Amino acid sequence: MIRTRFAPSPNGALHLGHAFAALVAHDRARRESHSGGGEFLLRIEDIDGTRSRAELAEEALADLAWLGLAWDGPVHYQSHRLPAHAEAAARLKAMGLLYPCHCTRAEIRAAAQAMGPDGPVYPGTCRGQAVDPENAAWRLDVRKALEQTGPLDWSDEIAGTQRARPELFGDVVLVRKDLPASYHLAVTLDDAAQGITHVTRGMDLFAATHIHRLLQALLALPVPVWHHHPLLVEGDGRKLAKRRGSPSLADRRRAGEDGPALAAALRAHRFPAGLSLSMGVDFPA
Structure with missing residues (x-):
């Protein structure tokens, strides 16, 4: 099907x-x-x-x-799927793969050392830091996540087999300050x-x-x-x-x-x- x-x-x-x-x-x-x-x-x-x-x-x-x-x-x-989004985010937090971040876009632009598909790559400012989770966005620790999964491939009907390279994005936001999921998490779950x-x-x-x-x-x-x-x-x-x-x-x-x-x-x-x-x-x- x-x-x-x-x-x-x-x-x-x-x-x-x-x-x-x-x-x-x-x-x-x-x-x-x-x-x-x-x-x-x-x-x-x-x-x-x-x-x-x-x-x-x-x-x-x-x-x-x-x-x-x-x-x-x-x-x-x-x-209608916000509870399911929140549950998946909670699972990722329990796995130790998400961390809170209060960095503004201006701060990221000023500190970024590379450009990715979505613009300046987040430089990991809040990773491993004691950040107040209240009203914070939550980012995926991509490097730590890849250590758990190992290399991954995916297939496109036009481009053929691709090796996944999520590190191109840096540590993306998966939970926004105002919603239980960003586009990346919501669309994947749905x-x-x-x-x-x-x-x-x-x-x-x-x-x-x-x-x-x-x-x-x-x-x-x-x-x-x-x-x-x-x-x-x-x-x-x-x-x-x-x-x-x-x-x-x-x-x-x-x-x-x-x-x-x-x-x-x-x-x-x-x-x-x-x-x-x-x-x-x-x-x-």
């Missing part, structure tokens, strides 16, 4: 880049449906504090239906809970998989296959963004555009003028 998912965050309107990503996930599952072996699930990742808005979640559902996409089973809401076998997502999240593979090993979670697809970008190579004037799907829908025809054009790689597909960067060796 192949099971994929599309997991938008309701903190902004969906645009053509989201539509392309949803189509990749939907069609990857539907290719297996002729034998009864494919499912496409929908998850709303609504744990981004006040930026997550219920009305944008409803708009996203309407946009996907307008494109002609149908998902299997009920819509999953990430906010994909496992939903039984996702094939994680389809944009190439911009390729590097994040190094961290997710480590978390799967630490928490004894199943390991999916990944499929990191090209991104739909503007002429200057930047991802689409509503704040830069990229038309939203809702705008197109309300203007009377034909949703299934748009989906067919995206599948055929017929994009509006000025847009193209890009891997962004070469696959890491």
